[in-house]
Amino acid sequence: MDYGNAFVYMFSSKEWIKKMVLGTAMALVPILGQFVLIGWTLDVLRNLKQKDPDPLPEWTGDDFARWLGRGLGLSVAVVTFLLPVIVVAVILWGCGAIGLSVLGGDGETLGGVVGLCMACISLILYFIIGLGALVVFVRYASTDQIDVGLEYVKNFQLVAANIAPLLIIVVSVLIMFLVGAIVGILTLGVLFLVLPIYFYLVLAYFGAQLSKQPGFAE
Numbered sequence: 001m002d003y004g005n006a007f008v009y010m011f012s013s014k015e016w017i018k019k020m021v022l023g024t025a026m027a028l029v030p031i032l033g034q035f036v037l038i039g040w041t042l043d044v045l046r047n048l049k050q051k052d053p054d055p056l057p058e059w060t061g062d063d064f065a066r067w068l069g070r071g072l073g074l075s076v077a078v079v080t081f082l083l084p085v086i087v088v089a090v091i092l093w094g095c096g097a098i099g100l101s102v103l104g105g106d107g108e109t110l111g112g113v114v115g116l117c118m119a120c121i122s123l124i125l126y127f128i129i130g131l132g133a134l135v136v137f138v139r140y141a142s143t144d145q146i147d148v149g150l151e152y153v154k155n156f157q158l159v160a161a162n163i164a165p166l167l168i169i170v171v172s173v174l175i176m177f178l179v180g181a182i183v184g185i186l187t188l189g190v191l192f193l194v195l196p197i198y199f200y201l202v203l204a205y206f207g208a209q210l211s212k213q214p215g216f217a218e
Contacts, residue, residue: 001165001168001209001210001212001213002209003168003169003172003206003209005205006172006202006205006206006209007176007202009048009055009201009205010055010056010198010201013054013055013056014054014056016056019056019057019058019059020056020194020197020198020201022059023037023040023059023197023200024193024194024196024197026040026059027196027197028193032068034071035067035068035071035072035075036064036067036068036071037067037071037196037197037200038067038070038071038074038075038200039066039067039068039069039070039071039072039074040057040059040063040067040071041200041201041203041204042067042070042071042074042140042141042204043057043063043067043070044056044057044200044201044204045138045141045204045205045207045208045211046141048204048205048208049208049211049212056201070144073140073144073146074137074140074141076146076149077136077140077145077146077147077148077149078133078136078137078140078149079149080146080147080149080150081132081133081136081149081150081152081155082129082133084152085125085129085132086129088125089125089126089129128156128159130170131159131163131166131170132152132155132156132159134166134169134207134210135155135158135159135162135166136148136149136155137203137207138207138210138211138216139155139158139216141207141211142211142216157215158215158216161213161214161215162210162213162215165209165210165213166210169206169210172202172206173199173202173203173206176198176199176202177195177199180192180195180198
């Protein structure tokens, strides 16, 4: 996988400044703007897969309804994937609280140990959930099928089979946010306006690369 190009490819697109400014404006539109922007990003991912020399689509009114539909579809797919796993996390927290109560966890030491264990388990679980959500994003981009969010076995199999590239993507995105936050502060918050659209474009590139891995085409 080619990772470095994820952060610069958008600058080679025709009229990239105009497209990113319009994308930034769309990100500021409450609710519906986010769904349209997600749908537009899915088109970017498709263009990258097809090796289109101009991967950023033009912002045309004719495509808004389609982008809105795709953005809503992806959101539903991700939510259907996340909800049951979040329920499991809540149950784990509940079991920890009950166990602490049964063991007579009025002591600070026992309570601290149980709390630390539950926090560690939750962090690991949420991290795995995040990787699974990224898999759902890539699969939906290729199929437009909302029910990919319900295919838990398949999604987690893909997480296990592609753990190395997924971890690299996560680390790369975290570094991007860290650098973006620093530069945003130095520019008195101006960069924070551009960060959402830039994040979507970086994620689209990683998604296009990930879609080439074994199992995603099935």
